[in-house]
Amino acid sequence: MSEKIHATVAVTGVTGALGGRIAARLAGHGVPQLLVGRSPDRMPELPGAQRRGPAAYADADAMRKALEGASTLILVSGHRTGRRLEEHATAVEAAIAVGVDRVLYVSLVGAAPAATYTNARDQWLTEQFLAGAGIRHTVLRAGFYTSTPAALANEEFVVSGPASTGRAAFVTHEDIADVITAVALDEGPCSEHDGATLEITGPEALTLDEAVTRIAAATGRPYRFEPETLEDAFTRRWRLGMSGEQIETWISWYQAIERGEISVVTDVVPRLTGSPATPISDAAWWPAPKTARGTR
Numbered sequence: 001m002s003e004k005i006h007a008t009v010a011v012t013g014v015t016g017a018l019g020g021r022i023a024a025r026l027a028g029h030g031v032p033q034l035l036v037g038r039s040p041d042r043m044p045e046l047p048g049a050q051r052r053g054p055a056a057y058a059d060a061d062a063m064r065k066a067l068e069g070a071s072t073l074i075l076v077s078g079h080r081t082g083r084r085l086e087e088h089a090t091a092v093e094a095a096i097a098v099g100v101d102r103v104l105y106v107s108l109v110g111a112a113p114a115a116t117y118t119n120a121r122d123q124w125l126t127e128q129f130l131a132g133a134g135i136r137h138t139v140l141r142a143g144f145y146t147s148t149p150a151a152l153a154n155e156e157f158v159v160s161g162p163a164s165t166g167r168a169a170f171v172t173h174e175d176i177a178d179v180i181t182a183v184a185l186d187e188g189p190c191s192e193h194d195g196a197t198l199e200i201t202g203p204e205a206l207t208l209d210e211a212v213t214r215i216a217a218a219t220g221r222p223y224r225f226e227p228e229t230l231e232d233a234f235t236r237r238w239r240l241g242m243s244g245e246q247i248e249t250w251i252s253w254y255q256a257i258e259r260g261e262i263s264v265v266t267d268v269v270p271r272l273t274g275s276p277a278t279p280i281s282d283a284a285w286w287p288a289p290k291t292a293r294g295t296r
């Protein structure tokens with residue numbers, strides 16, 4: 001643990017995979033934290049961390065109360081609700097109202113107003129809001145998670161979707177958390193990361209066939225990728241009972257890969273952490289099949 005006195009960092013999403021990892025790393029560096037979320041009883045117990053809430057992003061009063069005393073807010077993007085911009089904007093406005101002076105926002109590689117992946121459009125909207133909000137901020141665009149193809153597989157370990165031979169630079173939660181921790185620890189009155197958009201990617205852009213083959217080798221399980229036509233992708237998901245929104249979301253995830261919108265490979269992980277980005281075959285953990293949100 002470092003001897004340095006750190007300013008207080010509020011971290012959201014700590015009951016989830018990314019926020020929990022960020023909070024654990026900051027605790028390891030001796031950073032005082034406010035863990036902010038909807039279910040304080042499900043938050044981790046960490047040295048130097050207070051649990052605050054319940055506070056959903058859309059609840060301005062609860063967010064103001066939960067963020068009181070923080071200097072930096074690490075805002076992990078919430079689940080898709082159709083009102084994600086409004087929810088994130090409320091959270092940022094609450095932070096400004098109680099004197100937080102810096103926001104680190106976790107967005108998505110490929111965020112753009114006309115992005116193929118529906119969630120990347122939402123993320124761009126929040127990025128635009130932040131750009132005009134009048135607060136120091138850094139946008140941390142995470143690549144598609146290394147874990148997602150494994151979570152998308154069915155009981156037979158088959159991953160199917162309309163991605164063809166498009167590529168994505170899948171990145172681990174650990175590498176994303178390491179980068180965000182490094183930016184959070186750069187806590188002077190100004191930082192080279194102020195106003196920056198950092199795209200956090202894995203070390204190489206892989207087709208889904210390549211990615212899934214490596215997951216199979218790493219886990220010893222028979223994962224395989226089967227490309228689908230758009231029509232088959234729709235029909236199979238409809239028969240599985242998925243909603244229109246879920247079908248659109250997941251088809252657009254595969255299509256964003258097919259169109260190369262997630263294929264950028266950057267040096268952000270090695271530059272900020274001092275270690276190479278983790279190849280998919282060395283990922284620390286794999287979710288069970290059929291655990292991706294909105295696929296059940």
Ligand SMILES: NC(=O)c1ccc[n+]([C@@H]2O[C@H](COP(=O)([O-])OP(=O)(O)OC[C@H]3O[C@@H](n4cnc5c(N)ncnc54)[C@H](OP(=O)(O)O)[C@@H]3O)[C@@H](O)[C@H]2O)c1
Nearest residue numbers: 013014015016017018038056057077078079142143144145
């Ligand atoms: N880069 C990618 O490939 C990728 C993939 C999936 C998702 N994402 C995005 O990245 C975020 C973090 O990923 P993750 O793997 O950590 O997801 P996760 O494990 O599902 O965790 C999401 C966290 O956000 C919290 N949250 C969601 N909506 C909220 C709201 N309206 N108000 C307050 N807290 C809220 C959740 O709290 P509860 O425990 O109360 O639900 C949870 O702590 C996701 O929420 C999503 O926006 C990115």
